[in-house]
């Protein structure tokens with residue numbers, strides 16, 4: 001106990017626990033935040049933590065191996081492994097695309113090796129669950145984990161319990177606050193403020209995440225931000241900001257056969273795209289655990305590479321049905337997709353479902369396939385736009401899937417005015433083909449942007465069919481051509 005109190009004070013003294021006012025991604029201000037990554041700079045503290053962890057390990061069931069969740073718990077696991085002579089395994093953060101392609105490093109015997117997981121901080125428990133599922137999928141037996149700092153977030157207990165993992169915590173937040181108050185590190189006011197914050201169900205941030213948009217600093221910011229302001233909603237503005245900061249208006253249509261392939265391509269081309277479009281119901285999964293893993297990995301990729309996820313579900317039903325399709329397990333689209341595609345056929349009522357779930361909507365105004373009705377029926381495009389404007393849904397409608405402009409252009413033909421604009425997403429783009437045997441029709445990148453007025457080009461097989469070893473090269477070719485054409489259209493320098 002005395003050792004744990006000492007540890008808490010040291011964590012505070014090295015800045016691993018901070019009090020103040022920290023802005024969360026959600027915009028909420030947090031009075032506290034954790035950053036245990038700093039402990040690696042303090043060997044004495046590392047030693048204290050490992051001694052305490054070793055005592056805890058000694059009190060648990062015997063295990064064959066230990067596994068630290070990357071990154072901070074990895075060195076802790078390494079020290080304990082050496083001192084206690086317990087072998088280690090490492091779960092890679094991403095599957096190797098070359099060599100052995102292994103996900104788990106180290107020796108183990110399927111169905112026999114028992115593993116204990118070590119983690120530095122637990123919020124929702126998802127990192128421990130993800131590591132457990134990956135180890136279990138290799139036949140390693142896992143049912144226990146130890147964490148240095150537990151934020152007392154109720155969802156974590158539930159999450160771990162559901163997955164058959166029992167968690168032992170070295171320090172819990174309530175104990176941390178008591179020790180810091182008694183040790184004169186914080187005031188009673190600060191303690192009460194954090195307790196109130198936690199009682200409201202808020203989670204303590206691990207690090208402050210800045211909004212990943214950049215200004216180019218050479219005087220062009222004015223043109224870009226004035227274009228951004230013309231867009232209908234903060235959601236389309238966010239995408240436009242990503243386009244400018246990443247110099248990419250390429251949306252990868254990740255129409256892969258397996259979720260693993262989708263994640264692999266996301267890992268290698270993530271830096272080249274502004275959005276990734278998925279058809280989650282066209283991917284094959286072995287079981288619900290894989291779906292959960294997929295959703296988490298995709299969300300991590302989007303956050304790491306700063307791109308938007310568009311689920312191309314093409315919703316087309318009444319509001320109450322759409323709400324179920326959007327939220328129902330196992331796909332739970334509303335949990336991970338930023339934007340979804342929607343047909344305008346059912347009328348404006350169903351848009352409320354998307355508003356309620358705070359999803360950006362991309363309405364289908366025209367399709368790329370031969371003989372598609374939206375492009376044949378008179379006024380379909382115009383009526384789709386009117387539906388949005390008359391129902392007052394400009395704030396959630398990000399744009400249109402279309403082969404030509406719907407409403408005012410962002411800066412191309414007929415642009416330059418002050419009217420509200422929607423983004424145009426144009427599929428059917430390829431530098432290698434003019435169509436397929438099932439009715440798809442393709443135009444080139446320049447044609448899509450400069451003739452048809454696309455803001456975002458959607459490319460699937462044009463990249464995927466180049467083969468794994470050429471994914472990056474192909475994505476870069478589309479990114480570069482797309483960005484050059486967009487700059488020309490919007491008259492950016």
Ligand SMILES: O=c1ccn([C@@H]2O[C@H](COP(=O)(O)O)[C@@H](O)[C@H]2O)c(=O)[nH]1
Pocket residue numbers: 253255279312366367368369401427428429440458459460461462
């Ligand atoms: O009019 C439309 C609407 C959506 N799509 C989707 O875009 C991709 C295109 O894939 P390619 O391999 O580049 O042909 C695909 O997911 C379609 O479902 C479209 O093609 N046309």
